[in-house]
Amino acid sequence: MTEERRFPDYEAKWQKFWASRKQPPSEATTPKSDRDFYILSMFPYPSGKLHFGHALPYTLTDAMARFLRMSGYNVLNPTGWDAFGLPAENAAIEKKIHPAKFTYDNIEQMRAQKHAFGYSFDWEREVFTCKPDYYKWTQWIFLRMLEKGVAYRKKARVNWCTQCHTVLANEQVETIVKNGEEYQACFRCESPVVPREIDAWFLRITDYADRLLQGLDRLGDKWPEKVATQQRFWIGRSEGVEIDFTARLKSEHKLTVFTTRADTTFGVTFVALAPEHPLVEQIIAQADAKTAKRLKEFVTEVLMTSEADRAGGEDKEGINTGFKAVNPLNGQEVPIFVANYVLMYGTGAVMAVPGHDERDHEFAKEYRLPIKQVIRADDTEINIQEAAFTEPGTLVNSDKYDGLTTEAAIRQIAADLKAQGKGCVKVNYKLRDWGISRQRYWGCPIPVVHCPSCDIVPVPDNELPVVLPDDVDFLPTGQSPLTLHKDFQKTRCPKCGRQDARRDTDTMDTFVDSSWYFLRYTDSRNAEQIFDRAKCHHWAPVDLYIGGREHAILHLIYARFYTKFLHDIGLIDFDEPFNRLYAHGLIQGESIKVVNEHMNRYVSADELTQLKRSGKAKDDEITRRIEKMSKSKKNGADPTELVAQYGADALRLTILFLGPADADSVWDNHGIKGPYNFLRRWHDSVLQFAPLVEDLPAKPDAALSPVAKTLRHSAHTLVERATGEFNGRLSLNTVIAKGMELVSDIRAFVTAEKLEGPCKGASDPTLANRHALLEAMDILSRAMAPFAPHTAEETHEAIGGKGSVFDRPWPKVDPEALVLDEIELPVQVNGKVRGTIKLPSQADKATMEKLALENANVQKFVEGKAIQKLIVVPGRIINVVAK
RNA sequence: GCAUGGGUAGCCCAACCGGAAGGAGGCACCUGCCUUAGAAGCAGGACAGUGUGGGUUCGAAUCCCACCCCAUGCACCA
Incomplete structure (x- = not known):
């Protein structure tokens, strides 16, 4: 394999050539047209090393971008760096490298790697989320959110990563199983996560829940069903009813529960409260000493474990408070429990219906509470003591509601409760507001000032950006270096001028940085505004967004939320950022x-x-x-x-040949041999055959030989398949396979037609064949150019192509070339193939039938039988049904 | 448990809005040719009947039903 090392040589040559003639996409500020295409791959975190998780999407994106450019589109294909984040800061603590240096060094390395792959990014628009010219606008958006009340501050129980010493969003907490033990862990470092109370900044994404849901419907099949389903599930909209029970403590208190099954209200046998429920404190205060002590211990214990951990726990436990609650529908008194399986979701209190809810059933069994049937199955017998019946059905034991269906009863009960002022219809979401505060240095500073007189004061726009100071100490204390930086914190209150105001030392979650970067690309050097409105609308929204499925919920839901917010404040006309999403496999x-x-x-x-x-x-x-x-x-x-x-x-080629890009695939180092051999065979064949097609006189009118027609058929089939895949599923592996086939067909053609030496002029009888050969080699170079751009340039040049193959248009399919003169068809007798016939491809049904029945072998099988039916599928098959 | 995708030659993958598994292609394997020999190359070859069981049909890898296995994500949200 020593001599073949020449590929990297000509690759460098062409990369240099491309760099020298690079034309940025148009900066036009005209409205977006059909010929403008914004293709985007998710920008990477600069880890310093380009891995397969990058190589696949970038290769795919590059192939697509090159195809689109050849097809005449004005293409935007930018790249940049999601450059804030924990690894840089950890490196600072461990290796004493400044996060900025660590990050920029990594970027240098990865940029070089990206170039080596021959990717055609629009580098002049490169963004760095860690540079002030970018995060100035991250801060600017935050201030707009603050104005609109979308950003707010609250004390909250948060997920605290014990290793990173920082707050994690719920979405950043994973369940990990190690040595048989399940625990809640940081999505990045896999260290345990514990709950903590802290003052933090939140973004009111829940206000957008319904719109985020509706947007998914609009995106339709342009987004993978899986991703849309995951987001719907994550948003978790549920319609139900809030019902006011009366808690009888020393005095009476309203105790509101949320349920989606108001029809089962007559089946309530107890009420369960989440340990965090506000009433729990009063209950403890008023309970007898023994119960109070047990409750206190229980609540503390449950709250120690993180919320997610509690969900993972297997046993349902609870404490009977000794107090009762009154069911507003039937006046019945039921005991109030505090239970570990009740989450602070909805109202944090549930009406427990063991007969028709599995969780309540399990709890009732454990604590020997009554189980009451109030729903009857419409067709089957059920035993409510054995297992909960959770399907909808018909009401029984429910007084005047008996006989109603679940659906009707919910409506009726909700209406009745509302009339009495004891309940209302309510929609709840699983989605929580987005906690963005991080007690870390290497992130975007939150642009607010804390003033002893004015409380929280936004930094005025004209003072942005709040720059991250360089001179900080990195100590493994778990405290943000910014909290130790006196000069950074010390500031004047923008509102009242007090000199002893203090800057907020939190920085933002890096998902904030990446929630709007795709918009900045449209005008990334703008120092005056976040982006020019016209420039933005020339490109955005993104036409095709390519990235991994790991971002199905986090990044993609945040980016959609940001886009909707920016739409609401009038910055952009659209409110969905990504028209089409392509989720590549792993x-x-x-x-x-x-x-x-x-x-x-x-x-x-x-x-x-x-x-x-x-x-x-x-x-x-x-x-x-x-x-x-x-x-x-x-x-x-x-x-x-x-x-x-x-x-x-x-x-x-190997990456794309592995399989369809949206499927997971397995890397095998041997797998590279196939595509590698193909490149060499293609390259060597073209170089070998180039003299045969040098300086050809004009194409003669002479008819093509059958072999030449077959070659044309092969070449145009490649174009058809490639065009189809780029415009459709992107199963580019099949296109590459067809390219391999064409190389074999070209070789076979030259051998079969015995083409040798240079063309002998216009009267050369092989001239027509030579033209067919030239066409095939030319199509091969052009159709393979998106996949193997360097080899395409080299072979294109070898057959006399001027300039760059990328200046040539994408090849067009000649429909005539796709039709073969003669085809072979199988003939079945009773569903089994008994013979084949050859016939002109345009033969009519009658001819097909006649030829089929004339076939000797077919006759053998039909002999002595009556032909009942003849099924003729033009171009495919003939089936003779005989008995 | 729920959601989504997937089970085709030794392996990867194709065909899957029903129509020949002469598998599109590749890896590995075998045989010739080339070579002093090997490697590489060139030409050719062998290998599965489509996870299992039913159904619809002239005809099923493809459609329908049930089940099994694998992957990924979410899982007490009332």
Whole structure:
């Protein structure tokens, strides 16, 4: 494989050529037209190393962008850096490198890697979320939110990461199982998460819940169903009824519960409160000493575990408070419990109906509480003592509501309660407001000032940005370095002028930075405004957004929320940021674990070969698993190394050849050989055949030979398939396969037609064939250009192409070339293939029938039988039904 | 448990708005040619009947029903 190393050489050549003639997309401020296309891949966190999680989406995006440009679109394909974030700060603490230096060094490296892949990004629009010229506008949006009451401050129980010493959003907490133990962990460092009370900034995303939901419907099939479903579930809209019970403590208190099953109100046998419920405090105060003590202990214990952890817990526990609540519908008194399974959702109190709710049923069994049936199944017998019946049905034991259906009863009961002033219809969401405060340094400062007289005062727009100071100490104390930075904090109150005001030391969640970056790209160098309105509308919204499914809820819901907010304050006309979303799959690796007397750990493939050779690992001691690539599992591969070894084109092709880009796939280092061989075969063949088509005289009128027609058919099929996939599912693997086929067809054609030497002029009898060959090679270069741009340039040049292959238009399908003169068709007798017939492709049904029945083998099978039916599917098959 | 996607040759993948599994293609394998030999290359070849069980149909990998397995995400939200 030594001599083939020339690929990387010509790759460098073309990369230089492209850089020298790069034309940025138009800066036009005209309204967006059909020919303007904004394609975007999610910008990366600059970890310093480009991995497969980047290489796949960028390769896909680049292929698409190149295809679109060749097809005549004015394409915007920017990139940038999601550059704030914890790793930089951790590096600062551990390695004493300033986060800024760490980040910019990483960016340098990754930028070089991106270039090596031959990606055609619009670099002149590059954004860095950590630069003041960007985060000035992140702060500016925050101030607008503050004005509108969308940003607010409240004391809140938050998820605290014990390792990162910071607050995490609910969405950033994962359930992790390690050594059989389940716990709530930080999505980034996997350390345990505990609850904590803290003053924090929130964004009122819940106000947008309904619109976020409706927007999903509008996006329709332009977004993957899976992502839309996940977001709907996350928003978790539920319609129900709030019902006012009366809690009888020493005095009477209103106790409101939320239920989606108001029809089961007659089945209530107890009321359960979340430990956080406001009434719990009073109950403890008024309960007898023994109960109060037990309650206090219980509440403390439950609150110690984080909310998510509580949900994961298996046993339902609770304490009977000794107090009763009155059911407003039937006046019945039921006991009030405080229970661990009740969340601070809705009102934090539930009316428990063990007969028709699984959770209440489980709890009732545990504490021997009555289980009452109030719903009857319409067709089956049910035993409510055994298991809860949670389906809708018909009401029983419910007084005047008996006989109503679930649906009707809910409506009726809600109306009756409302009339009595004891309830109302209510919509609840699982979605919570977005806590954005982080007690960290390397993030966007929150632009507010705390004044002893004026309380919270926004920093005036003309004082933005609030710049992150450089000179800070990084100590592993868990305290934000900004809280130790006296000069940063010390400021004058913008409102009253007091000198002893203090800047807020929180920074924003990095998801805030990435919630609007796609808009900044449209005018990324604008120092006066967040973006020019006209420029923004020339490109935005994004036509195609490409990224991983891991962002299905977090980033994508935040970005949609931000877009709606910016729409509401009149900045933009649209309120959905991404017209089409393409969620690419994950490239996984095969991990190998060896368990025997020598070891119990993951090994790399190379290591395994050695171990097997030395007899230290036997087949039955090896476990192979397909898993996400990770260092600890030793199943990673480094795309940059592979580019150095095989070239960018080979890696790009391999990545796209792995399978449909929206499916998960497994990386196999051997897999690169196929595409690599293809590139060489394509390149070598074109170089070998180029003299055959040099300086050809004009195409003669002579008819094409059948072989030449087959070649044209092959070439135009490639164009048809490529165009179809780019405009559709993006199963680019099939397009590459067709390209491989065309190379074989070209080689076969030259052999079959015995083409040799240069053309002998206009009278050369092979001239028509040579033109067919030239066309095929030309189409091959152009149709493969989006995938293997360097090789496409090289081969395009070899057959006399001037300039760049990307200056050529995307090839057009000649419909005539797709029609073959003669086709072969299978003939079935009673569903089994019994023969084939050859016939002109345009043959009519009668001819097909005639030829089919004349076939000797078919006759053999039909003999002695009566032909009952003839099914003729033009161009596909003929089936003879005979008995 | 729920949601979404998926089970086709030793492996990856194609066909899946029903129509020949001469598998589109690739990896690995085998045979020739080339070579001093190997590697590479060139030409060719072998290998599955589509997770399981039913149904619809002239015809099912494709449509319908039930079940099994894998992947990913969410899981006490009343």
